[in-house]
Amino acid sequence: MIRLIGGPPRVGKSTLARMLLERAGLPGCPTDALVSMLQHAAPERGVRHGAHPDKAASALPFLVEFLAAVADGLDASDPLDGYVVEGDIVTPEAVAAAVGRRIPVVPVFLGNTGLTADGLRFAPDWLDGADDSVYEETAAWVSRRSRELRDKCAAGGHVFVDLRHGREQGLERAYSALVARS
Secondary structure, eight states: OEEEEEOSTTSSHHHHHHHHHHHHOOOEEEHHHHHHHHHHHOGGGOOOSSSOTTHHHHHHHHHHHHHHHHHHTSOTTOTTOOEEEEETTOOHHHHHHHHHTTOOEEEEEEEOTTOOHHHHTTSGGGGTTOOHHHHHHHHHHHHHHHHHHHHHHHHHTOEEEEGGGOHHHHHHHHHHHHHHTO
Protein backbone atom coordinates (compact mmCIF):
# COMPACT_ATOMS: atom_id res chain seq x y z
CA MET A 1 0.00 0.00 0.00
CA ILE A 2 1.28 3.45 -0.87
CA ARG A 3 0.53 6.11 1.71
CA LEU A 4 0.14 9.51 0.05
CA ILE A 5 0.57 12.71 2.02
CA GLY A 6 -0.43 15.95 0.34
CA GLY A 7 -0.94 19.57 1.27
CA PRO A 8 0.55 23.00 0.81
CA PRO A 9 4.08 23.84 1.92
CA ARG A 10 5.03 24.03 5.61
CA VAL A 11 2.10 22.06 7.02
CA GLY A 12 3.94 18.95 8.23
CA LYS A 13 4.01 16.52 5.29
CA SER A 14 7.69 15.62 5.74
CA THR A 15 7.24 15.33 9.50
CA LEU A 16 4.37 12.88 9.00
CA ALA A 17 6.42 10.89 6.48
CA ARG A 18 9.26 10.70 9.02
CA MET A 19 6.80 9.43 11.64
CA LEU A 20 5.82 6.60 9.28
CA LEU A 21 9.47 5.75 8.67
CA GLU A 22 10.42 5.79 12.35
CA ARG A 23 7.35 4.05 13.77
CA ALA A 24 6.22 1.74 10.99
CA GLY A 25 9.51 1.32 9.14
CA LEU A 26 8.02 2.49 5.87
CA PRO A 27 10.44 3.88 3.28
CA GLY A 28 9.41 6.81 1.16
CA CYS A 29 10.22 9.63 -1.16
CA PRO A 30 9.39 13.32 -1.18
CA THR A 31 7.94 14.50 -4.45
CA ASP A 32 10.52 17.31 -4.39
CA ALA A 33 12.96 14.70 -5.73
CA LEU A 34 10.66 13.98 -8.68
CA VAL A 35 10.12 17.68 -9.33
CA SER A 36 13.87 18.37 -9.21
CA MET A 37 14.59 15.55 -11.63
CA LEU A 38 11.95 16.75 -14.10
CA GLN A 39 12.95 20.39 -13.76
CA HIS A 40 16.53 19.58 -14.72
CA ALA A 41 16.11 16.62 -17.07
CA ALA A 42 13.00 17.73 -18.95
CA PRO A 43 12.51 21.49 -18.52
CA GLU A 44 10.27 21.58 -21.59
CA ARG A 45 7.63 19.71 -19.54
CA GLY A 46 7.18 22.76 -17.30
CA VAL A 47 7.55 20.90 -14.00
CA ARG A 48 9.48 23.15 -11.64
CA HIS A 49 9.77 24.06 -7.99
CA GLY A 50 7.83 26.98 -6.64
CA ALA A 51 4.33 28.07 -5.81
CA HIS A 52 2.93 28.36 -9.32
CA PRO A 53 -0.63 27.24 -10.02
CA ASP A 54 0.19 24.64 -12.68
CA LYS A 55 2.87 22.75 -10.72
CA ALA A 56 0.72 19.82 -9.60
CA ALA A 57 -1.10 19.54 -12.93
CA SER A 58 2.10 19.50 -14.98
CA ALA A 59 3.65 16.90 -12.65
CA LEU A 60 0.54 14.68 -12.49
CA PRO A 61 1.36 12.17 -15.25
CA PHE A 62 4.90 11.73 -13.92
CA LEU A 63 3.70 11.28 -10.36
CA VAL A 64 1.19 8.63 -11.41
CA GLU A 65 3.87 6.73 -13.37
CA PHE A 66 6.15 6.92 -10.34
CA LEU A 67 3.36 5.55 -8.12
CA ALA A 68 2.74 2.73 -10.61
CA ALA A 69 6.43 1.81 -10.52
CA VAL A 70 6.44 1.86 -6.72
CA ALA A 71 3.31 -0.32 -6.64
CA ASP A 72 4.95 -2.84 -8.98
CA GLY A 73 7.74 -3.24 -6.42
CA LEU A 74 5.42 -3.91 -3.49
CA ASP A 75 4.43 -7.37 -2.32
CA ALA A 76 0.63 -7.31 -2.40
CA SER A 77 0.49 -10.44 -0.22
CA ASP A 78 2.33 -8.65 2.61
CA PRO A 79 0.03 -6.16 4.37
CA LEU A 80 3.06 -4.54 6.03
CA ASP A 81 4.83 -3.87 2.73
CA GLY A 82 4.36 -0.22 1.91
CA TYR A 83 5.81 3.06 0.80
CA VAL A 84 5.24 6.73 1.57
CA VAL A 85 5.08 9.54 -0.99
CA GLU A 86 4.67 13.09 0.27
CA GLY A 87 4.61 16.49 -1.32
CA ASP A 88 2.60 19.42 -2.56
CA ILE A 89 2.01 17.74 -5.94
CA VAL A 90 0.04 14.99 -4.16
CA THR A 91 -3.49 16.25 -4.79
CA PRO A 92 -6.99 14.80 -4.82
CA GLU A 93 -6.65 14.74 -8.63
CA ALA A 94 -3.49 12.63 -8.30
CA VAL A 95 -5.32 10.24 -5.97
CA ALA A 96 -8.16 9.89 -8.48
CA ALA A 97 -5.69 9.20 -11.30
CA ALA A 98 -3.88 6.59 -9.19
CA VAL A 99 -7.12 4.88 -8.17
CA GLY A 100 -8.18 4.92 -11.83
CA ARG A 101 -5.02 2.94 -12.61
CA ARG A 102 -5.73 0.54 -9.72
CA ILE A 103 -2.68 1.72 -7.82
CA PRO A 104 -3.14 0.87 -4.12
CA VAL A 105 -3.08 4.21 -2.34
CA VAL A 106 -4.24 5.58 1.01
CA PRO A 107 -4.22 9.39 1.01
CA VAL A 108 -4.19 11.89 3.82
CA PHE A 109 -4.04 15.62 3.27
CA LEU A 110 -2.69 18.15 5.73
CA GLY A 111 -3.41 21.85 5.91
CA ASN A 112 -3.44 24.82 8.21
CA THR A 113 -6.41 27.07 7.57
CA GLY A 114 -5.26 29.58 10.15
CA LEU A 115 -1.51 29.74 9.60
CA THR A 116 0.10 32.94 10.82
CA ALA A 117 3.41 34.55 9.98
CA ASP A 118 4.67 33.51 13.41
CA GLY A 119 3.62 29.96 12.64
CA LEU A 120 5.89 29.98 9.60
CA ARG A 121 8.87 31.09 11.62
CA PHE A 122 9.31 27.59 13.13
CA ALA A 123 11.27 26.78 9.95
CA PRO A 124 13.11 30.04 9.34
CA ASP A 125 15.42 28.61 6.68
CA TRP A 126 12.52 28.32 4.24
CA LEU A 127 12.06 32.09 3.96
CA ASP A 128 15.56 32.99 5.07
CA GLY A 129 16.13 36.73 4.84
CA ALA A 130 12.50 37.56 4.07
CA ASP A 131 10.81 40.53 5.67
CA ASP A 132 7.58 40.44 7.65
CA SER A 133 5.39 41.14 4.62
CA VAL A 134 6.67 37.99 2.87
CA TYR A 135 5.86 35.92 5.95
CA GLU A 136 2.37 37.46 6.10
CA GLU A 137 1.68 36.90 2.39
CA THR A 138 2.99 33.33 2.50
CA ALA A 139 0.95 32.45 5.59
CA ALA A 140 -2.19 33.85 3.94
CA TRP A 141 -1.45 31.86 0.77
CA VAL A 142 -0.94 28.59 2.71
CA SER A 143 -4.16 29.21 4.66
CA ARG A 144 -6.08 29.89 1.45
CA ARG A 145 -4.65 26.76 -0.23
CA SER A 146 -5.52 24.75 2.90
CA ARG A 147 -9.15 25.89 2.78
CA GLU A 148 -9.38 25.01 -0.92
CA LEU A 149 -7.86 21.60 -0.25
CA ARG A 150 -10.18 21.00 2.72
CA ASP A 151 -13.17 21.63 0.46
CA LYS A 152 -11.83 19.34 -2.30
CA CYS A 153 -11.19 16.61 0.26
CA ALA A 154 -14.71 16.92 1.63
CA ALA A 155 -16.14 16.65 -1.88
CA GLY A 156 -13.94 13.66 -2.74
CA GLY A 157 -14.22 11.81 0.55
CA HIS A 158 -10.53 12.17 1.45
CA VAL A 159 -9.12 12.61 4.94
CA PHE A 160 -8.08 16.21 5.59
CA VAL A 161 -6.40 17.10 8.87
CA ASP A 162 -6.29 20.79 9.76
CA LEU A 163 -3.28 21.58 11.95
CA ARG A 164 -4.71 24.96 12.89
CA HIS A 165 -5.62 23.87 16.40
CA GLY A 166 -2.59 21.79 17.29
CA ARG A 167 0.23 20.57 15.13
CA GLU A 168 1.26 17.55 17.21
CA GLN A 169 -2.28 16.30 17.79
CA GLY A 170 -3.12 16.79 14.12
CA LEU A 171 -0.06 14.87 12.99
CA GLU A 172 -1.02 12.02 15.32
CA ARG A 173 -4.54 11.97 13.84
CA ALA A 174 -3.10 11.90 10.31
CA TYR A 175 -0.66 9.12 11.26
CA SER A 176 -3.47 7.04 12.73
CA ALA A 177 -5.59 7.55 9.61
CA LEU A 178 -2.76 6.36 7.36
CA VAL A 179 -1.97 3.32 9.47
CA ALA A 180 -5.60 2.34 10.13
CA ARG A 181 -6.67 2.58 6.50
CA SER A 182 -3.95 0.40 5.06
